[in-house]
Amino acid sequence: MAAHGIRDRVAIVGMGCTRFGEHWDLGVDELLLAATDEAFQSAGVAKDDVDAYWLGTAQSGMSGMTLSRPLRLKDKPVTRVENYCATGSEALRQAAYAVAAGACDVAMAVGVEKVKDGGYQGLNAFPVPGDGTQRTLTAAAMFSMVAPAYARAYGVSDADMRTVLARVAAKNHANGARNPRAQFRREMSVEKLCAMPAVAGGLSVFDCAGVADGAAAAIVVPAEEAHRYTDRPVLIKALALVSGDGSGLMDPGYDYTTFPEVAASAAQAYAQAGVVSPRDELAMAEVHDCFTPTELVLMEDLGLADRGSAWKRILEGAFDLDGDLPVNPDGGLKSFGHPVGATGLRMMFEAWLQLRGDAPPDRRIATLGSRSLALTQNLGGYPGEMVSFVSILGTP
Structure with a gap:
């Protein structure tokens, strides 16, 4: 068996990214809206044009509603994913594979974290039961x-x-x-x-x-359709x-x-x-x-x-x-x-x-x-x- 990949089958046609930092005046909703609005504009699409969403967050939300609520999405699938510090990449990977598989024509991957207000100092993993031998070092x-x-x-x-x-x-x-x-x-x-x-x-x-608040987003489509959205796509x-x-x-x-x-x-x-x-x-x-x-x-x-x-x-x-x-x-x-x-x-x-x-x-x-x-x-x-x-x- 081998991971054959999806070379040149999926294109990124729009992206957005907020400033990263201590956003005392912005919450999760505002960060998500800023990143997704920039991505929508760069691809020339509206939120309803996106067939499915993947949201990556470690500790700023527990379900897809973390995204669907501020975006006011109607009848759209939103999947929340987490994979340690590779969470944002995981969201993109799943969105891209969904497009490559033909499950949807337009997908969006979004990543967000809003943690500075809570005194966050690192990845505070959930307390998973163990045998007491886990590492204790930072x-x-x-x-x-x-x-x-x-x-x-x-x-x-x-x-x-x-x-x-x-x-x-x-x-x-x-x-x-x-x-x-x-x-x-x-x-x-x-x-x-x-x-x-x-x-x-x-x-x-x-x-x-540094630990920061921020959000980023990407819109992906089949590579053969990329010209409909931009004349300068980036291929996966x-x-x-x-x-x-x-x-x-x-x-x-x-x-x-x-x-x-x-x-x-x-x-x-x-x-x-x-x-x-x-x-x-x-x-x-x-x-x-x-x-x-x-x-x-x-x-x-x-x-x-x-x-x-x-x-x-x-x-x-x-x-x-x-x-x-x-x-x-x-x-x-x-x-x-x-x-x-x-x-x-x-x-x-x-x-x-x-x-x-x-x-x-x-x-x-x-x-x-x-x-x-x-x-x-x-x-x-x-x-x-x-x-x-x-x-x-x-x-x-």
Whole structure:
């Protein structure tokens, strides 16, 4: 058996995204309306033209009525989905497969999270009964283990590793500073970042993504119908999702230098899209930089750098906005923010802007025009136990 995918069968014809941040003056309803209104306008459709909706939210609603109520939808199916921090990507994946299967002609995926008013500090998972042996470390503590493990495995000094992680944060803050929708819009120098005190392992606050409120939305249709809505559609080349079995935490051989679920989902996505050399074929990548060492390891798991070499490529500027392969040109989770249910769709929104040439000149990727594929990678969970999603999007 194999996941054959839906290459070039479904197109994204409209997208919307709110600013991510602390929206003390907006609730779930207002965020949903803002994102969906922008998507409707960009595709030139009305809410009644959409046959089915998929809503991704981790903790801002418990059913499809979270969306149907503010949109005042009449007799429409709305499915609420959740898959840790890959929730927004999950909504898009299900909407796209429904269109590819012929179950509907127009579908919408929406992601939202409104949590800042409640003192939210991370993914507050529901209390699932267990045997008392579950981990008790925070997400920051879990991901902080990646940096020293990588340094030991590849002979990177503590000073160099600190600079590498600061370089990741500085890059993403520089990109976010140019993005009016980003949560944090201040550039940070490598020197200032290196001087920050540690709060979890060797990580400082500026190694960690911000928690935010926000929403994003996408409208998908059969590829052959895309011309009815836009003359610049973005085609779905691949959608791959891998759910780990959590064995990494019980395996004494797991060394925290790789996320197997990410490597597996990337391999599936490349096979579906026919990508042979991602570092040469991709114009950009949006990755799940929940913490700076996460982005470091992702570069290797996604095949954007050889094993043990990503730290050097980061220092060389290979993943900068004007580099060989721009990564997180919108600022990533680190600067754009991370409303759990919306993040996956926010990544696709950036690919939508960049591939169509709609990103403003001051943050346009250097590869635009020479390559036409974008990757988004969205994960949920922790090292050794995670779900990972990878999409490949492209222009016709």
